[in-house]
Amino acid sequence: MADFDLVQFDLDGTLIDSVPQLADAISAMLSKLGLATQSVNAVRGWVGNGADMLVQRALTAALGQAPDAALQQQARSMFDEAYANHADGSLVFYPGVLSTLEQVRASGMRMALVTNKPYRFVPGILAAAGLGSHFELVLGGDSLAEKKPSPAPLLHVCRQLDISPARSLMVGDSENDVLAAKAAGMAVAGLTYGYNYGRSIADSQPDWVLDDFAGLASILKL
Incomplete structure (x- = not known):
């Protein structure tokens, strides 16, 4: 038994x-915000604590400091929109x-x-x-x-x-x-x-x- x-x-x-899809969505989010995109390997190290933390880590890396609450909220919405187009692909x-x-x-x-x-x-x-x-x-x-x-x-x-x-x-x-x-x-x-x-x-x-x-x-x- x-x-x-x-x-x-x-x-x-x-x-x-899922890192390729997440990285694509993070890149789309950062680009829309006018920030430098991050590497796939960087995104690989940020996955695991949910979308809010993933977005926060990406913004912190791009800005050199933690984002304020308004930017975090704006970026999270952009990430969700981008990821919806990538999540189930390839x-x-x-x-x-x-x-x-x-x-x-x-x-x-x-x-x-x-x-x-x-x-x-x-x-x-x-x-x-x-x-x-x-x-x-x-x-x-x-x-x-x-x-x-x-x-x-x-x-x-x-x-x-x-x-x-x-x-x-x-x-x-x-x-x-x-x-x-x-x-x-x-x-x-x-x-x-x-x-x-x-x-x-x-x-x-x-x-x-x-x-x-x-x-x-x-x-x-x-």
């Missing part, structure tokens, strides 16, 4: 490499993701998606990826009052699906995922290839460290 009944997945840096899945998700689905194990990305962008991405029906519950970073690293989203999923946190596995690529899972009392697998601010995911001490998404099959006893 598998040790888990439910797997909760992060999205960006775990299932898909999706890049990490190796092993699609085949492993199919294995999990075929096993009868339940799946949910918990991302810090604003929810409005998520259904279109899942539809474009052919994953619209894979997840029983999908939460964005603005779906609840708190987002990861708060355990609230993960615990909300467990309550909604009536599954104990002890029977749920979190799968993500950043310390936000690990911290949220530990605080929720659930096991967590950390992937080494995603966005973790230049630090090793092993530093956060997840229960498993995986270089390859397909390694989930052995953890889940598929």
Whole structure:
């Protein structure tokens, strides 16, 4: 028997490499503001804490100082408008993701998606990826009052699906995922290839460290 009944997945840096789309949207936002655009690699280091923080980090880099509240709000609106045109284009899945998700689905194990990305962008991405029906519950970073690293989203999923946190596995690529899972009392697998601010995911001490998404099959006893 598998040790888990439910797997909760992060999205960006775990299932898909969304940095190209995010970088395009950030560049469009900065250009519209008359500011210097930033590199894709810079944007890669800013992902993981939601759109507000991504925009703030981009503005701070371009300005040399933190933006005021009015500019932050204006820029966030511009980013959302730009990202809506880029979010579901040319999706890049990490190796092993699609085949492993199919294995999990075929096993009868339940799946949910918990991302810090604003929810409005998520259904279109899942539809474009052919994953619209894979997840029983999908939460964005603005779906609840708190987002990861708060355990609230993960615990909300467990309550909604009536599954104990002890029977749920979190799968993500950043310390936000690990911290949220530990605080929720659930096991967590950390992937080494995603966005973790230049630090090793092993530093956060997840229960498993995986270089390859397909390694989930052995953890889940598929």
